[in-house]
Amino acid sequence: MTQLGGFDPASGRNAHRAGAPTLIPVPSLLRSLLSEHLDAGYAAAAQTPRGRTDWLWQLVAAALVAAVFALAWSQAxxxxxxxxxxxxxxxxxxxAAEAATDELTARRTSLTADADALRRSRLAGDATGRQLLSDLDQAAFAAAATPVIGPGLTVTVTDPGVTRDLTDVSKQRVEGSRQVILDRDLQLVVNSLWLAGAEAISVGGVRIGPNVTIRQAGGGILVDNQPISSPYAVVAVxxxxxxxxxxxxxSGLQRLRLLESSYGVRVTVAAGDGLTLPAGSVRDLTFAKGLP
Known part of the structure; x- marks a missing residue:
C-alpha cells in the first residue's frame, strides 16, 4: 500500500517492514497546495477586524448625504x-401688457373705421371716386383687411390629449406634450380649403392673409404671432x-383622417351660414414693386 502525503527517509532502501505503507517523497510546494487552501496574505486579511471599520465608513457616507439634502432643502x-x-x-x-395691447387694438380699429368712413364720404361723390372705392375694397379684401360674413365650412380639429409617441415620415410628434396637431397639419388644411374655393379663411379666430404665417413654437402654434390652442377651428367663407x-x-382632409385613426384626433367638418371672419392685421409697406 502506498500512501501520499509524507516523506520517509528510509524510502527506497532494501530493508523495510512487511505490511508497512510505502511513503513517496512529496515536494513541499505540492504538499502546501494540497493541505493549505488559503494564501497566507488572504488569511491574515481575513483575520483583521474590518467589520467595525466598514460600518463607520457607511455611517460617515450616510451623514454626508443627509447633510447635502438638508442644505439643498434649506436653500430651496x-x-x-x-x-x-x-x-x-x-x-x-x-x-398689464395684454391690457395695453387690447386697448391699443381697440383704438386702432376705431380710428381705422373713422378714416374709412371719411374716405368714402369724400370719394362717393363722383364716378371716378366710386371706381376708386371699388378698387380699394377689392384690394382690402385681397389683403384680408376687412371683416367677412357669409356661408362656408368650419373644420374643427381637437387634440386627443396624452398619446403614444408615434412618428411619421416627415416629422416627429411633440414628445412629452399633449399636442398632436402640428403647424404643418393646419397649413395643409388651409391650403386645401383655398384650393376648394374658399374666399376668406381664419384659423383660431385669426384671419389668414398675405404675410400671415402658421408656425410651431415649442409645444404651441402661432398664427400671425398669436397663440392658438386646441380645439383648432378653421373657418372658410x-x-x-x-x-x-x-x-x-x-389631401388636407385625408391627413386629418389619418391622424384621427392613428392618434385619436377628433375631426368635424360642418357647413353653416353667417360665418364671421375678423379683419386681419394691416402692415405698413416698406418696399413694393409693380408687376411688369
Missing part, C-alpha cells in the same frame, strides 16, 4: 419666497356645397 426654502414674488411680478407685467365636395377629396 430660503429662495422660495423670492421665486414666488418674481412669478407674481411677471404675471402682473404680462397682464365660400360656396359651402362646392367647397365640401372638393375638400372631401383633398
Amino acid at each position: 426654502r430660503a429662495t422660495a419666497p423670492g421665486v414666488r414674488e418674481s412669478q407674481q411680478v411677471l404675471v402682473t407685467s404680462v397682464r 365660400g360656396p359651402p356645397h362646392a367647397m365640401a365636395d372638393a375638400f372631401d377629396r383633398s
Whole structure:
C-alpha cells in the first residue's frame, strides 16, 4: 500500500517492514497546495477586524448625504419666497401688457373705421371716386383687411390629449406634450380649403392673409404671432356645397383622417351660414414693386 502525503527517509532502501505503507517523497510546494487552501496574505486579511471599520465608513457616507439634502432643502426654502414674488411680478407685467395691447387694438380699429368712413364720404361723390372705392375694397379684401360674413365650412380639429409617441415620415410628434396637431397639419388644411374655393379663411379666430404665417413654437402654434390652442377651428367663407365636395377629396382632409385613426384626433367638418371672419392685421409697406 502506498500512501501520499509524507516523506520517509528510509524510502527506497532494501530493508523495510512487511505490511508497512510505502511513503513517496512529496515536494513541499505540492504538499502546501494540497493541505493549505488559503494564501497566507488572504488569511491574515481575513483575520483583521474590518467589520467595525466598514460600518463607520457607511455611517460617515450616510451623514454626508443627509447633510447635502438638508442644505439643498434649506436653500430651496430660503429662495422660495423670492421665486414666488418674481412669478407674481411677471404675471402682473404680462397682464398689464395684454391690457395695453387690447386697448391699443381697440383704438386702432376705431380710428381705422373713422378714416374709412371719411374716405368714402369724400370719394362717393363722383364716378371716378366710386371706381376708386371699388378698387380699394377689392384690394382690402385681397389683403384680408376687412371683416367677412357669409356661408362656408368650419373644420374643427381637437387634440386627443396624452398619446403614444408615434412618428411619421416627415416629422416627429411633440414628445412629452399633449399636442398632436402640428403647424404643418393646419397649413395643409388651409391650403386645401383655398384650393376648394374658399374666399376668406381664419384659423383660431385669426384671419389668414398675405404675410400671415402658421408656425410651431415649442409645444404651441402661432398664427400671425398669436397663440392658438386646441380645439383648432378653421373657418372658410365660400360656396359651402362646392367647397365640401372638393375638400372631401383633398389631401388636407385625408391627413386629418389619418391622424384621427392613428392618434385619436377628433375631426368635424360642418357647413353653416353667417360665418364671421375678423379683419386681419394691416402692415405698413416698406418696399413694393409693380408687376411688369
